[in-house]
Amino acid sequence: MDTLEQQFDVRYRYRVHLTEDALAPENDLLARTLAADRAARPRVLVAVDRGVLAAQADLAARVESYARTHALDLVDAPLVLPGGETGKNEPRHLERVLAAIERGGICRHSYVVGIGGGALLDLVGFAAAQAHRGVRMVRLPTTVLAQCDAAVGVKTGINAFGKKNFLGSFAPPWAVINDLRFLDSLSVRDWRAGIAEAVKVALVKDAAFFERLERDAERLLHRDRGAMRALIAHAARLHLEHIARGGDPFETGSARPLDFGHWAAHKLEQLSDYRLRHGEAVAIGIALDATYSRLAGWLADDAHERILALLERFGFELDVPELGEGGLLAGLDEFREHLGGELTITLLGAIGRGFEVHAMDEERVRASIDRVRARPGSGSGQPAARPCASGAER
């Protein structure tokens, strides 16, 4: 032989559940999830987002009570970690999770359960993905954004060298349990921010879903649980279908339809020193790229207006100081480097229909920024420290 050809397929399977009060003693979903393949008591390490613990002071006690009821072998008290970018920025938090996995004797047939927002799950998932080359990770996302987007997918990661998600892995979870009860303790701001990802996936994939979001907007703003449950279920389904049927689950190519609006969003988050929530930045990124699509003649004017109007109804402030500072265009180069290879940006041909381009015209990007900033009531002049305060009253 001079050359051997290796080829094999790996099948990945997991379930995304929607439930209410996963830690109630009588709810056995989590216990069944952790007892999938062995009769013996499953060993479980629980990691909890400090922010969730602050909102639900009895969470640790409820975890321990649940474990007793369902004969789970908790290897330690819940590990408390900072949520948001703090946990992903400081390497010592990754090391803390790894040390807890080692200390607890978590093996490839044990479980790590993460309870928190998307960033917490990224951090804990990255640790779980590398210990013993991958132990089982069950995600309990606690924010709208994580339940409908980040936590149902296949990525983990932390930040390094000042770059978001520079380190990470493609590591499908063992299971995802979306527990609507966690959403009750979200701030208005976080409740709403996650809706941006639902708008995003509707815009690139599903016009009927967009229309439903328009119809449900008032109910969603009034924190109607049924409307939110429907939103999460549908957005999660679209996300999962894209991964399974999009032809590139682990993103070896350069196309990222689910990153519509994200080249600008990532940069705006960074420019704002993470004052902007991810979902808030995504809303602005959607507005910009929808406007760009309009100015290029690909998107009809009425569709463009509906998109921006819906974002505004949800209370997203589309004009933030960072849009005026000129640093945004560097986000295109950083996005290109992150993708690797050719720049690939999703734009809109219609509501529900994304398509890809491989270049962005800088003048047209600038014109899009100006158009978004010039909208009446877009928030221009609002104090930067309360970027979304006006939305809370809508």
Place this chain on the structure above:
Amino acid sequence: MDTLEQQFDVRYRYRVHLTEDALAPENDLLARTLAADRAARPRVLVAVDRGVLAAQADLAARVESYARTHALDLVDAPLVLPGGETGKNEPRHLERVLAAIERGGICRHSYVVGIGGGALLDLVGFAAAQAHRGVRMVRLPTTVLAQCDAAVGVKTGINAFGKKNFLGSFAPPWAVINDLRFLDSLSVRDWRAGIAEAVKVALVKDAAFFERLERDAERLLHRDRGAMRALIAHAARLHLEHIARGGDPFETGSARPLDFGHWAAHKLEQLSDYRLRHGEAVAIGIALDATYSRLAGWLADDAHERILALLERFGFELDVPELGEGGLLAGLDEFREHLGGELTITLLGAIGRGFEVHAMDEERVRASIDRVRARPGSGSGQPAARPCASGAER
């Protein structure tokens, strides 16, 4: 919905090449490997094992000359790293590789090329697997062991918390280039140590290959290139076939047929403070588990004798002080934890036929140790500091 079922397959493909002098200007194999999908000059970071550089002082210059000839964009001078367990034990070496990837602007369409032994490739591969959630890694293994075993597989990893390969990933390479020229500068000890992995895979998979190793033993000991090329080609093929057709490429279950002999080998390496090479420890592990198979009545006496005789012909010292120290049996528990779940050990029903058991009888393990130590000329009484010196003259 209450539950969404996610399922998808990911296809992995890579090639394992056998060549001579991959860095010769006229050998375009590496250049073709790095130009797989783009017309533009590929960006390449090269990481080199310090031990290989010590044996081939012109290696860095040859890498740079090759890059010029073939229009490769080397992002930096070759990064020099310690080989062996040192590189895997100290986290700063992983950080150095990650920093070089970041500094060099290596993206998911660029390449990291590792040149070194199995440990170096484990380290560099783990860095490549996590930067940008995985950049392309081309392995140029420089030892017999890596060329026929470690480097053709799908694992990466480093040591942590005193545990070998505690952190790592399943990350198939972009390609593997086995360059026989690198073997010329191996010590007698390293040349021979890698042969143990070929004996191992022959024993569990391929009786005809075992017979070939018996026939070729003298040629292999006299460093006959043709015999070694045939050994590497066949062992690599068996290894690849196991991954592709064994039904569990990323080891979600507990069976590890290619880890025959390894529960003892890993522990002996550790007990000897890594004085024992991995291949040397594997040879002892093979002898022990073949003897255990014999004492249990599963392996015929003549087959057992042929196995131990072949290991001895290759010059492996089968009695080392660590066998007598009583710590070896802890290796069974550690192997169980590493596997996760049920202990699963491969034993031999015949030469070329492995099978699995889920328990080892401690008394029989002790008896196996005694039998191996009692063999005439097994090396008992040799000074520990020169565990394989006697073999060089055989």
